[in-house]
Structures are given as C-alpha cells and as structure tokens.
Amino acid sequence: MxxxxxxxxxxxxxxxxxxxxxxxxxxxxxxxxxxxxxxxxxxxxxxxxxxxxxxxxxxxxxxxxxxxxxxxxxxxxxxxxxxxxxxxxxxxxxxxxxxxxxxxxxxxxxxxxxxxxxxxxxxxxxxxxxxxxxxxxxxxxxxxxxxxxxxxxxxxxxxxxxxxxxxxxxxxxxxxxxxxxxxxxxxxxxxxxxxxxxxxxxxxxxxxxxxxxSYAAVVNRLRPGAVTPGDIVHVDGRVLGRHDGVINYTVGQRKGLGLGGNATLAVEPGGDTDPLYVVRVDAASAQVVVGPRAALARTRVTVREVNWLGGAAPAAGLPVTVKLRSAQPALSARLFLTDEGPSPGGAIVDLDQPQFGVAPGQAAVFYQGDRVLGGGWIVGAV
Structure with missing residues (x-):
C-alpha cells in the first residue's frame, strides 16, 4: 500500500x-x-x-x-x-x-x-x-x-x-x-x-x-432593500431601542447592541444591573430580543439536515460530545436521531450542562472520542 x-x-x-x-x-x-x-x-x-x-x-x-x-x-x-x-x-x-x-x-x-x-x-x-x-x-x-x-x-x-x-x-x-x-x-x-x-x-x-x-454590506448588496429595521425588545416586553436590521445581530452577542446606556438593565427594579445579550433574533417580526445572560441558557438543541458518518443508526440516547461553535470545546450530551435511518433527517441533542449562546444557523457536530460521527444545522434550542 x-x-x-x-x-x-x-x-x-x-x-x-x-x-x-x-x-x-x-x-x-x-x-x-x-x-x-x-x-x-x-x-x-x-x-x-x-x-x-x-x-x-x-x-x-x-x-x-x-x-x-x-x-x-x-x-x-x-x-x-x-x-x-x-x-x-x-x-x-x-x-x-x-x-x-x-x-x-x-x-x-x-x-x-x-x-x-x-x-x-x-x-x-x-x-x-x-x-x-x-x-x-x-x-x-x-x-x-x-x-x-x-x-x-x-x-x-x-x-x-x-x-x-x-x-x-x-x-x-x-x-x-x-x-x-x-x-x-x-x-x-x-x-x-x-x-x-x-x-x-x-x-x-x-x-x-x-x-x-462586513457581513451586512454583503447581504445588502446581494439582497438590496430586503433588510428591515425594527425594535430591540427586552425579554420582559420592554422596547429598549431600534436596530437597522436583524442581520447585524447573533444569539449570544453582547457588544454593539446599539442601546447606549440601556446596554445594562436591572434584573429587578432597584437591583444590580446585568449586561444584556441577544437572546433571540425574530426575523419575521424584525425584532431583536435581549436579556440577561441567564436567559441564554439552553439544554436541548434541535438539528436539521443531519449527515451521519457513524455507521449503523445509533440506539436512542447515544452518548456523544458535541461542538455547537467551531471555537468552543466539545460538550457532553446525548444524541437522538429523529428520522427513520440516520441521514437525511434531524436530531435532538440533550446537553448535560446548560450552554449559553446557541445560535440557529451554526452547526452541531457530534463526536465519539476523536471520531466525527456527523452533524447538522442548528434550528433552535430550549
């Protein structure tokens, strides 16, 4: 050979x-x-x-x-x-x-x-x-x-x-x-x-x-007129400001929110202030929803378009490690494929510990040791 x-x-x-x-x-x-x-x-x-x-x-x-x-x-x-x-x-x-x-x-x-x-x-x-x-x-x-x-x-x-x-x-x-x-x-x-x-x-x-x-400049060039301004809304419903388009925001973002002095708010009236993070980007309503870091905690991730490289379809609840961002460490989790057959289809990933800033559009990649079992695109998380 x-x-x-x-x-x-x-x-x-x-x-x-x-x-x-x-x-x-x-x-x-x-x-x-x-x-x-x-x-x-x-x-x-x-x-x-x-x-x-x-x-x-x-x-x-x-x-x-x-x-x-x-x-x-x-x-x-x-x-x-x-x-x-x-x-x-x-x-x-x-x-x-x-x-x-x-x-x-x-x-x-x-x-x-x-x-x-x-x-x-x-x-x-x-x-x-x-x-x-x-x-x-x-x-x-x-x-x-x-x-x-x-x-x-x-x-x-x-x-x-x-x-x-x-x-x-x-x-x-x-x-x-x-x-x-x-x-x-x-x-x-x-x-x-x-x-x-x-x-x-x-x-x-x-x-x-x-x-x-400048991602926004590219999107504006490719889709002229498609970027819509809207409200920046706190998770409790308060309108805190305006934005020039949801394309400027990603889940977990802390800096550059465009809120000025409202970038930190008291969790309770008269209490200590917490910095605000992007918790959700709602393109349909053109809203960027912000809140304290605790509001970002997620333990279950939904994935689509799974590509499976792990051989036979695994039993329900396969122990894996998963990366939800390219630069973050792999996290302990259990994997559930949600379709008959391993691919194409979807998956549910139950994380052993809550994670903060799980963003739709990023990838969830599954590992056993050093081996890549597959992965898919994050749809959402709860």
Missing amino acids: NSLGFDKAPADTRVVVAMSGGVDSSVTAALLKEEGYDVVGVTLQLYDHGMAVGRKGACCAGQDIYDASRVAETIGIPHYVLDYESRFSDAVMQDFADSYLRGETPIPCVRCNQRVKFRDLLDQARDLGAEALATGHYVRRVQGANGAELHRAADPSKDQSYFLFATTQAQLDFLRFPLGGMPKTETRALADRYNLPVADKPDSQDICFVPNG
Missing part, C-alpha cells in the same frame, strides 16, 4: 490537489509530488476577481490564484484554474444572504465544502482521471473496520473537523488529508524546505467574499 492507501506505486496514482494559494494546500501538493505521485493542481476561482486584489487573508481569488500558480510551477506540476463563480454564488453566497435574513448565523465555509469543493471539484477530479482528491485541511481520514472514518486532526489548535461534518461517506472514500497528522509548525518547516513562494504567507482568517468583515 502507498501512503494514500492504494495498492500501487505512487507514480501510478494520480491525485488532484485543491490548491487555494495558501501554505497548507501548497505543502500538500509539494509533499505528494516529493513522494512520487502523479499530482495535478486545481484552483477554483470562486468570486469576483476584483474584490480580492490586494486583500490579505482571503482565498480563491486575485493574488491567491496567482500564488497557487507560482507554487505549481515551483514544484513542477500541471495546474488548472476553474471558474466556479456562478456555482459558488448560487450554492454559497445566496444561501449566506438568505440565512442572515432569516435571523440565523451561517457558516459559508461548510456550505462551500459541501456544495462546491467536495461535490463539483470532486467530480472534476474524477474527470481528470484522479483516484483521490487531496486538500490541506487539518483533519484525519482513518481506515476503520467498516470503511473510512473522519477524525480530528492531531494538532487540536488547527483541527478543522467541525467545518467538514457535511462530508458524505462516498466523498470521504475519495478524499485524502495529508496534513492531518502534523502540527502547523511542521507544515511551515516543509514550506521552507520546499522553497515555496508562499512559505511566509499568513493563514486566511475571514470569509473569502466578505471584505473587511
């Missing part, structure tokens, strides 16, 4: 590498090339070229496409740029805008992996005669007793498994993640050793199509 799990020489194994122009995917391509694989680099142009020129910390446009091309030339592999702008707009950007207008907090990077990179690009890789599609994600693909499994990365600080929960079993069978077993420091060292032109390039941080982090 070669390092990618195929019973043949690396030279007889064609691998397409998804090259974003960053250091991780560049090292992935260089590493596989050094091991002797037949490597083909592919870069997707996902959004308007002009929006990205001169921007740092983006991907898949402008300078990043040029960087991917330079890396491919440096390591001596063929490189193709595919125009996926219309697919990306339809499958990711439009969904992003609609989700915010519904009062949700979306994760477009998951949708991009789900609907573009691991679907359309994977098909393109097959068309190019590849036996695998390799990416620079920090996640591990482990061959288990019943097939390929998705596991957390060896480096917890770089683990990206939360963003890959929607990867299907068929996609996982075709995908490879060469960096999943190494720390980022080793990736940087390899970039230096391979003399890659992106060795010192900073990691991408922002959503690629959101210039300057």
Whole structure:
C-alpha cells in the first residue's frame, strides 16, 4: 500500500490537489509530488476577481490564484484554474444572504465544502482521471473496520473537523488529508524546505467574499432593500431601542447592541444591573430580543439536515460530545436521531450542562472520542 492507501506505486496514482494559494494546500501538493505521485493542481476561482486584489487573508481569488500558480510551477506540476463563480454564488453566497435574513448565523465555509469543493471539484477530479482528491485541511481520514472514518486532526489548535461534518461517506472514500497528522509548525518547516513562494504567507482568517468583515454590506448588496429595521425588545416586553436590521445581530452577542446606556438593565427594579445579550433574533417580526445572560441558557438543541458518518443508526440516547461553535470545546450530551435511518433527517441533542449562546444557523457536530460521527444545522434550542 502507498501512503494514500492504494495498492500501487505512487507514480501510478494520480491525485488532484485543491490548491487555494495558501501554505497548507501548497505543502500538500509539494509533499505528494516529493513522494512520487502523479499530482495535478486545481484552483477554483470562486468570486469576483476584483474584490480580492490586494486583500490579505482571503482565498480563491486575485493574488491567491496567482500564488497557487507560482507554487505549481515551483514544484513542477500541471495546474488548472476553474471558474466556479456562478456555482459558488448560487450554492454559497445566496444561501449566506438568505440565512442572515432569516435571523440565523451561517457558516459559508461548510456550505462551500459541501456544495462546491467536495461535490463539483470532486467530480472534476474524477474527470481528470484522479483516484483521490487531496486538500490541506487539518483533519484525519482513518481506515476503520467498516470503511473510512473522519477524525480530528492531531494538532487540536488547527483541527478543522467541525467545518467538514457535511462530508458524505462516498466523498470521504475519495478524499485524502495529508496534513492531518502534523502540527502547523511542521507544515511551515516543509514550506521552507520546499522553497515555496508562499512559505511566509499568513493563514486566511475571514470569509473569502466578505471584505473587511462586513457581513451586512454583503447581504445588502446581494439582497438590496430586503433588510428591515425594527425594535430591540427586552425579554420582559420592554422596547429598549431600534436596530437597522436583524442581520447585524447573533444569539449570544453582547457588544454593539446599539442601546447606549440601556446596554445594562436591572434584573429587578432597584437591583444590580446585568449586561444584556441577544437572546433571540425574530426575523419575521424584525425584532431583536435581549436579556440577561441567564436567559441564554439552553439544554436541548434541535438539528436539521443531519449527515451521519457513524455507521449503523445509533440506539436512542447515544452518548456523544458535541461542538455547537467551531471555537468552543466539545460538550457532553446525548444524541437522538429523529428520522427513520440516520441521514437525511434531524436530531435532538440533550446537553448535560446548560450552554449559553446557541445560535440557529451554526452547526452541531457530534463526536465519539476523536471520531466525527456527523452533524447538522442548528434550528433552535430550549
């Protein structure tokens, strides 16, 4: 077996590498090339070229496409740029805008992996005669007793498994993640050793199509006239102020509420004051509901569009850990799938301890140890 799990020489194994122009995917391509694989680099142009020129910390446009091309030339592999702008707009950007207008907090990077990179690009890789599609994600693909499994990365600080929960079993069978077993420091060292032109390039941080982090500006551009102002209302019914659109708020938000001196209120008349948080975003009534932190406590989370990677459907009340935000620790819980068969369907997650700031539109990702069992989109919580 070669390092990618195929019973043949690396030279007889064609691998397409998804090259974003960053250091991780560049090292992935260089590493596989050094091991002797037949490597083909592919870069997707996902959004308007002009929006990205001169921007740092983006991907898949402008300078990043040029960087991917330079890396491919440096390591001596063929490189193709595919125009996926219309697919990306339809499958990711439009969904992003609609989700915010519904009062949700979306994760477009998951949708991009789900609907573009691991679907359309994977098909393109097959068309190019590849036996695998390799990416620079920090996640591990482990061959288990019943097939390929998705596991957390060896480096917890770089683990990206939360963003890959929607990867299907068929996609996982075709995908490879060469960096999943190494720390980022080793990736940087390899970039230096391979003399890659992106060795010192900073990691991408922002959503690629959101210039300057202004989500509201993107939604207004994609849905002109759709953003409606409304009231900011306390959980007890008091109207505390006005807002310019629910797209500016997310559950659990404390800063930037636009309430001035009303950002803290007494829990009881004459009592101590508590800071206010966004408790609920009601897009239908254009209301942002705020209250004390205690009003955020939730113990049961409802999930839709569950993608299941855990094999046979689990018995009711499966003990798991679950991540409800990408940056938070995994939490102890019990999982109940709410449909016949594991996927597609929904789930109920009963948390062992109350959590604060569970936001619709984010993902709930289920784990047993380091293994990703699956996940879905948060609908609501009580």
